[in-house]
Amino acid sequence: MREFWYVYILVLAQLVIRGKASLREHEPSTFEIEPYLLKVARRRWYVVGRSPYYSDRNEAKGIEPKDVYRVYALDRISDIQEAGKTFVFNKGFDAKRYFEGCCGIITSNAKMERIVIRAFHDFADYLRTLPLHESQQELESDGKSTLFAYRIKPTFDFYQLALAQGDQMEVLEPESVRNEMSKLIANMQRLYR
DSSP states (O other): OHHHHHHHHHHHHTEEEEEEEOOTTSOOEEEEEEEEEEEEETTEEEEEEEOHHHHHHHHHHTOSOSSOEEEEEGGGEEEEEEEEEEOOOOTTOOHHHHTTTOSSSOOOSSOOEEEEEEEETTHHHHHHHSOSSTTOEEEEEOSSEEEEEEEEOOOHHHHHHHHTTGGGEEEEEOHHHHHHHHHHHHHHHHHTO
């Protein structure tokens, strides 16, 4: 938790962070980030900010986007320290827009889609009190199941969230998302044979 408060202070002071990120089996890599905000998703804290390295690279090569934002899990950063530099927040950065349609921290340039799910039995009551996403709308209920609709980007976070519900829900549409769920479930079934 020390990292949270330290990063929080660096966000407020607009001080660049230097740290080492551990991603999967790769060796930790050193990075710098201009911390804009802290975000929690599934009981894990993340720092979101502008990457000077990738932003400068894109600007030099004339690649869009000019400003590149990265998301790092605090518990995967080692050796967090102040880099000895200050920065100015990009006033054009809108965190709500950046994460619009996301079910976690994975962002995407994909278009938002209307996704309809069927929640079975008591799981509908659970979703009424703890929606899968802020865009949730209840469409209809017949006593055995309830239909809910969402306006989201079907990222890896969404599929993880949907799979975690087991047999309590079914994705009905669009067909592309239903097919992806079917593929993921078939892959899981092969693991248990």
